[in-house]
Amino acid sequence: MSTFDDRELLWLLAGVAALLLTATAVGQVLERVVATPSGRATVDNINARVRAWWVMSIAFAIAVASGGIGSVVLFALISFLALREFVTLSPTGRFDHAALVWSFFLVTPLQYVLVGLQWYGFFSIMIPVYAFLFVTARLVLAGETERFLERAATIQWGLMICVYCISYAPALLLLDVKGYEGENAKLLFFLVVVVQLSDVFQYVWGKLVGRHPIAPTVSPNKTWEGFLGGIVCAVLLGTSLWWITPFNPWQAALMALAIAVMGFVGGLVMSAVKRDRGVKDYGSLIEGHGGVLDRVDSLLFAAPLFFHLTRFFF
């Protein structure tokens, strides 16, 4: 599968580059214009985010362009880093060590091998059935029963979120959609662009007109105005990208709606986990964004749903 034969994908990548150039230019202008200290902090953060977006977009473009294997490797790496951030924040102890070693070095790679082998039957149950059972078995063998369910559930949730859910994104490449053979990379592109830009739209709307917090105890920055404005923009974006998908414009709009809403919910849930642990970010790997898990939180819930909607209806 040579992706550069695909004219549409080249146009899309050019579109992303144009978008980033615009964002960089706007950032430069803002830096000249904004003078208040709090405004400056926001502008600095925005510019740091844009710089990080360049790096992430280039990595994503290379992965998509190299065909299936590149995407599988990229998302496997993301899962590994996300799990690392998740486990660092979790109160695991020395009796959890062996279960964690298996999670990092066997379960995570195996899940992506299954994606690469396109073995849907096993891919979809390996973690929620066998890895979950295995984790409890390994914890029992370690011989510590205190807070047993809590410890098992923490590791299982880490695998579910950081590995299983994320692996649905590259799994889009193994779908068989009639009349769309060999073009699946654009489905992955559609998902990632809609979910990430939906985040950006929600952030921008929230900053500009956000007044009423949607879940004040979880995340004071998420507002009704940001949510609604962001969702509407994301649906418009998704609709305008219908020509790269196997969907007609109406279907593309509904898909984008599903992706954006699930993206919001995923972000909210992962914020609650951070609250519970008393931290603001999962890490500091990506400048301006926080950790890897902070960046992909909205993908977590959206990827499986988009995968299954596509698989069952197309």
Add this chain to the structure above:
Amino acid sequence: MRWAAAPSEDRQRVFFANHTSHLDFILIWASLPTRIRKRARPVAARDYWESGPIRRYLARKVFRAVLIDRGAPGDSAERDPRERGQEAIARMVEGLGRQDSLIVFPEGTRGSGDEVGEFKSGLYYLWRERPNLELVPVHLANLNRVLPKGEFIPVPMISRVTFGQPLDRAEGETKEAFLERARQAVQRLEES
């Protein structure tokens, strides 16, 4: 990795840290700026590092470790601990030479990682012997979770090395007061 004060001039230093895993020394060593790293030698237990050819090679050739005898369970009756202590100090002074630095773990053994344990007195005698040394406290966070005692495969968790301000000299300080002050200097870095 964080530095409280960037190490500028070439001074001889002793980096002293809490000890929670086998990875401790490697992490400190790898975190040091190249110029300082080249002159930093770990102080380690002879009984551990001389058992087996690979360990011996690593200790001698790669890390240039200063190996000292610690009271291994078997030989405690054979030698006077005091004499052994003096010999350890002599070896450390010899290991410092004219331009090298040392990395030491004054707790003497790996702790649980929750709290910094009591320090052995070697650090005190070493500083009395060589008062021009700069004593830098180092705190290692999360490494006991990366590789707990008794495990062999590390879990890739995010960990942190914090280098603190060098200790000030205090005249007429007792051994116990000094050791407690040094211990707290490491402990405090955890909260910062």
